[in-house]
Amino acid sequence: MEGTLSFVLTFAGALRLTEVLVGLALVQQSAEHVFGRACPTATGGEPTRWRAVFALRVLAGVLMVFGLLVGVTTVVALATGLALLARHDGPYNGGADRMTLLVLTCLALAQWLPGDRWAMLAFGYLAVQLVISYFMSGWVKLVNPDWRSGRALGDVFGFSAYPVSEALRALSQRPVTLRLASWGVIGFELAFPLALFTVPTLLGALAIACVFHTANALVFGLNRFVLAWASAFPALWWFSADLRNIFSSL
Amino acid sequence: MFRLIHLFLPVLFPSWRFFAVIEPSPRIEFCVRRAGVGGELGDLVLPWRELYPRPARVGVGQALTRLVFNPHVNERLFLVTCAERLVEHGDARPAACARAHIAAHVSNVVGEAVATRGGVGVCDGPDSLTAQFRIVLVDRAGDGDGDGGGDADGLIRQEVYRSPDWPLASFPAPPTRNLPWDGFWERV
Secondary structure: OEOOOOOEOOHHHHHHHHHHHHHHHHHHHHHHHHHOOOOOOOOOOOOHHHHHHHHHHHHHHHHHHOOOOHHHHHHHHHHHHHHHHHHOOOOOOOHHHHHHHHHHHHHHHHHHOOOHHHHHHHHHHHHHHHHHHHHHHHHHHHOOHHHHHOHHHHHHHHHOOOOOOHHHHHHHHOHHHHHHHHHHHHHHHHHHHHHHHOHHHHHHHHHHHHHHHHHHHHHHOOOHHHHHHHOOHHHHHHHHHHHHHHHHOO | OHHHHHHHHHHHOOOOOOOOOOOOEEEEEEEEEEOOOOOOOOOEEEEEEEOOOOOOOOOHHHHHHHHHOOHHHHHHHHHHHHHHHHHHHOOOHHHHHHHHHHHHHHHHHHHHHHHHHOOOOOOOOHHHEEEEEEEEEEEEOOOOOOOOOOOOOOEEEEEEEEOOOEEHHHOOOOOOOOOOHHHHHHHO
């Protein structure tokens, strides 16, 4: 970062921070397949050749965290990610895998494209997609009367496949809580773009986002979303400084 | 290659329309029968039940562990994705891998029960048993005010897909373990 008071993240700093966070995401996601016993095989583990692929991703993630061979490891992580996309005929874990692949793609382009301009363009695209991800999620909820009334969130708890325990289904019987929670989520997601205009509001919004994703992980089992989305935060932190400069010059 | 490009484009240009509409939710249920004769289905030895039913509660320690390491829940969520593909495509080719993946899980679960209990409540080995699974969609009944039908909890269940049955002996038997088949969630 440049200076201890400005809290502006340089492009190089944003790249490095992204490498660390997406490296951690890779380790987390892939370790579940290397060490987990959730597969429908005799041992409960992945078939040998795919376990080797996941072990390679764990290694790539560790190297990225420590800043070793990052250009090569990013490409390896992206290539194995595409292989897994084909294996599962789509993302294994939905939005988390999509965001991780998007981060790896933009990171690889930023690392390998010639010249800073193209690298910054690729990395800026990631920042824009992160903002859109929150705003669009909020918009589709705002225009749905079931979300405005809290009924949609009640349905998520009442009969969707997401709640991690049957005890959580009791939350579907609390209409006031559901309506407040729904408007809290809608408000946060729609207001997210406005947080870019100052550094404190941006960092505050990112902190709230971390809490939001962690809550989803605890309640709905979506643990991969936490690091997947967090790995895109440095890109926005860096990019928002350019946005503020543009708006202040208008 | 074209298939991979088709899968990769939504990554580059995502829609981000999370939970825009809460669709009916699929549940995977399975049963075990004695092998039938002449193409007929045999008698039920294990009635229809949900594959990997959700636990009643999750402790704080387990919840915190799952923040970092959560293979079983993530695999269950992938099975939901497989079920959704079957609902959309039925027995058409795009859902073939999804059907095989669900069948493998059912076979593994039942195979463990046979290996650990010496049978599924009766003295049967895998050679004489067949398995079958179905997809049941769960949705809110009517307008949710209790007057639109549905069961006691205001939900309606509709079977939308049923697989052909297959012999359990066609899958390798898992090693004997000291875990009941419904102890899936305690293995994290």
